[in-house]
Amino acid sequence: MRFWIFLLVALALGAGVFFGARYLHNDYLFFAGYVVLEYLVLATAWNILGGYCGYVNFGTAAFFALGAYTSVAIHKFSPMPIPVLILLGGIVSGIVGLGMGYLTLRLRGAFFSIATLALAVVVQTLITNWDYVGGSRGAYVVRPATVPLVGSYIQYLFLVMLVLAILAVFAARMIERSWLGYGFASIRDDELAAEASGVPTLRLKLMATTLSGAFMGMAGAPLPYYVGYLDPASGFNLAYAVNSIAMPLVGGTTTWIGPVIGALLLGTVQQVATVTISSAVNLLIVGVVLVGFVMIAPNGIIGLIEARLRARSDR
DSSP states (O other), X not given: OHHHHHHHHHHHHHHHHHHHHHHHTOTHHHHHHHHHHHHHHHHHHHHHHHTTSOOOOOOHHHHHHHHHHHHHHHHHHSOOXXXXXXXXXXXXXXXXXXXXXXXXXXXXXXXXXXXHHHHHXXXXXXXXXXXXXXXXXXXXXOOOSEETTTEEHHHHHHHHHHHHHHHHHHHHHHHHTSHHHHHHHHHHXXXXXXXXXXXXXXXXXXXXXXXXXXXXXXXXXXXXXXXXXXOHHHXXXXXXXXXXXXXXXXXXXXXXXXXXXXXXXHHHHHHHHHHHTOGGGHHHHHHHHHHHHHHHOTTHHHHHHHHHHHHHHTO
């Protein structure tokens, strides 16, 4: 029931932002809203592996950029609708996620995290030297000015990302409440005990890396049409990796709504700081907030709320 209430509220807020921004003739609200929703998808995708399974992934930027450069490669060959590019970007990143899992999931702890960071470096090096997608020079993507029935293209991108965010959260919620989520939780709590109990841990972890990578690639697929120009520095921006980790940690990693809360909170604060101060302080804000939550609420906002409710019920 709580999820459906959340879904209705999300649709109402999305519609409110959409029609309010159109009424105010302020396209920046669509740009800012798109970024917040993009981070929401990334945080939810990271949490499938990092929160549910307990495997910290530092390679978010690699999967995100793979989705973006899949769109660039297909656009140069034959332009396609954004929903098709999102699907293809998800497939490419999901396959890479499966391959990464097969090669690295026998590692645990910091060794796995270092391996995912190495993956991001390898993918960035390959794309930087791939002339077809612009290499180190980058590539321009000319987007249409308007879309029938919607209006400007940035409004269309906002709606597409809103739908993708709802689908990602819905998938995370379904995973959490299914046998898959229980298997992920057993891996996070005690992987050796799970293996001894007959849980197919390697198979479950491969599914987690595939799903996580696919949603990250989907989040990145519309990026070339959002910015109009894509180069390795922007596609592999450190902000994607940092925010995708910080947002679930701030909100809470053991439930589907934690990344949503963290993404909406940190994403909105960063967009306000971009307008009022400078975009250069965004990572500083994330760092300060993250350190504060690690000290005050290590289990995130959801963990803090649950602890307060338990303390109240014990009185």
